[in-house]
Amino acid sequence: MSRKKEAIVRAGRKLFLSRGINDVSMEQIAEAVPVTKMTLYNNFGSKEGLLEAVVDDAVEEILRLFDEAIQGSSDTVDALNRISELDFPDADISEAFVTDLQSDYPHLMARWVDAQLGRALPQFEQLIFQGQQQGQIRKELSPSVVVAFLKFMGEHVSKSDTLLHLGEIKSVKQQLATIFYHGILTDKSEK
Numbered sequence: 001m002s003r004k005k006e007a008i009v010r011a012g013r014k015l016f017l018s019r020g021i022n023d024v025s026m027e028q029i030a031e032a033v034p035v036t037k038m039t040l041y042n043n044f045g046s047k048e049g050l051l052e053a054v055v056d057d058a059v060e061e062i063l064r065l066f067d068e069a070i071q072g073s074s075d076t077v078d079a080l081n082r083i084s085e086l087d088f089p090d091a092d093i094s095e096a097f098v099t100d101l102q103s104d105y106p107h108l109m110a111r112w113v114d115a116q117l118g119r120a121l122p123q124f125e126q127l128i129f130q131g132q133q134q135g136q137i138r139k140e141l142s143p144s145v146v147v148a149f150l151k152f153m154g155e156h157v158s159k160s161d162t163l164l165h166l167g168e169i170k171s172v173k174q175q176l177a178t179i180f181y182h183g184i185l186t187d188k189s190e191k
Helices: 003-019 026-032 037-044 047-071 076-084 095-104 106-133 143-158 169-184
Strands: none
Touching: 003 026, 003 037, 003 047, 003 095, 026 037, 026 047, 037 047, 047 076, 047 106, 076 106, 076 169, 095 106, 106 143
């Protein structure tokens, strides 16, 4: 991808994630880069075309951060803690973004979730297995069942507005991670 296209995607990502898709215009993105509006259309065809590039870029970024969290960890619990703290470096994901993506672009929401689950869950399953071998994850839990539960939750949340009614997204994410991890960790690991 050219530098200009990267700059456009980064500006679009920052604006879309923080303000929502429907509250951001192509003019605002063009001003943020800065480029002409025609440059945006020449490179992406439409706002949805740019949004597709933003979704793909965001997924790649979160998967890169996920890989780094696992590779930089000392053990399974450290990896789980690092994964639960993952955030985009340039913007928080707003409720408006999630709402807009779910309601107006469900195919892109599915793409967002499927890409993350499809690539991250096999690594996560291996991490659970390793944690069991290290005595940090409860051995009576099947790594496949844990992963199936995560996949179900990811798919359910992506198709409903469940999370949006629970409060600020970052706080809800941290609380859900805490509930999940306390359910799979051994008593020894929680200390």
